[in-house]
Amino acid sequence: MTVHPSLQTSIDAWTHSIEAISELVTPLVESDWNRATECPGWSVRDIVSHIIGIECEMLGDPRPIHTLPRDLYHVTDEFSRYIEVQVDVRRCHTSPEMTAELEYTLIRRARQLRNETRDPQTPIRWPLGSSTEQTLERALKVRAFDVWVHEQDLRRALGAPGNLDSAGAQLTRDFLLRALPKVVANDAGAPPGSAVVFDVHGPLEFMRTVRVDAEGKGTIDGSVSLGPTVTLVLDWETYLRLACGRVRPDAVRDQLKIEGDRPLAEAILREFAVTP
Structure with missing residues (x-):
């Protein structure tokens, strides 16, 4: 044991x-x-x-x-x-x-x-x-x-289809979320003071905000941001496929909703894949 x-x-x-x-x-x-x-x-x-x-x-x-x-x-x-x-x-x-x-x-x-x-x-x-x-x-x-x-x-x-809300799904969600501050702040170059909200629905629902501080460092939390710079709304399976490099953003454009600074949103989506 x-x-x-x-x-x-x-x-x-x-x-x-x-x-x-x-x-x-x-x-x-x-x-x-x-x-x-x-x-x-x-x-x-x-x-x-x-x-x-x-x-x-x-x-x-x-x-x-x-x-x-x-x-x-x-x-x-x-x-x-x-x-x-x-x-x-x-x-x-x-x-x-x-x-x-x-x-x-x-x-x-x-x-x-x-x-x-x-x-x-x-x-x-x-x-x-x-x-x-x-x-x-x-x-x-x-x-x-x-x-x-x-x-x-x-x-x-x-x-x-199946098991999109299993124990493995929850572990994977947390695994992928840890990469988001780097994706937003470093890879996509979000400016200091930015707040980027990820609103994910489907079998596994969650909302997270990545905030970029004055030094350009990104952090992530579950609180709601008032007037975020960007909000990305998508379903969990699309989030997974993008983060694991299975599809490019253009292939799932009809499953993405972007609000706010579109150039920054596009930069984030270009850098979204975090697996080899």
């Missing part, structure tokens, strides 16, 4: 999402595994391969020895090349092979997490091609975030 309650929220969110993915893909016919997703160059099979691969690395399994083809247009840097190895090595796998490996990986990881007794601040090597370390607490939170976001990628590709 996990001894540190601070890890349990991430473990619960991860468990719910990865079990949902398993239930989602187990009955798929072979052709469904080849459906395109909003992740450039990736099919349903590729997303599931990515999840299996990273969870195997979290288990300490050796990485596959595999040479990537040279014609993968979406592989543009060392990070994407590192990620792609676990994906490309499984592109020839059949649907029964995919579901069996996913189920086996899920069982092994769930057992590992149930037996986790390390302190949340224990430094661990992050598997994504980096020699840097991060805390166990941070690593588990990132895994829960990544798995839930990919669950939603699969649901959109397969036309099977």
Whole structure:
């Protein structure tokens, strides 16, 4: 049993999402595994391969020895090349092979997490091609975030919506909101004294205000701003797709409502994607 309650929220969110993915893909016919997703160059099979691969690395399994083809247009840097190895090595796998490996990986990881007794601040090597370390607490939170976001990628590709208000959704909301002050103040260059309101509706509703102080530093809170510089109104799924780089603002223009300083709003939307 996990001894540190601070890890349990991430473990619960991860468990719910990865079990949902398993239930989602187990009955798929072979052709469904080849459906395109909003992740450039990736099919349903590729997303599931990515999840299996990273969870195997979290288990300490050796990485596959595999040479990537040279014609993968979406592989543009060392990070994407590192990620792609676990994906490309499984592109020839059949649907029964995919579901069996996913189920086996899920069982092994769930057992590992149930037996986790390390302190949340224990430094661990992050598997994504980096020699840097991060805390166990941070690593588990990132895994829960990544798995839930990919669950939603699969649901959109397969036309099977759901879990937009799950534990993984709430963890992802908080994960993405932490990036907003930098997006508004630094990346979009909102001037000192600005207040930008994000009014999000749908299965997960929230309102947040990013304020830029006299030194140009951004902060975020849940209070209502009177006379904000910009107000962006959008639904939760559109917020998610924009923040995770699944779509560009022009593709969801009819699902966005902008009030106030439009040039600043457009600058914020251009910088909105915060995931690699």
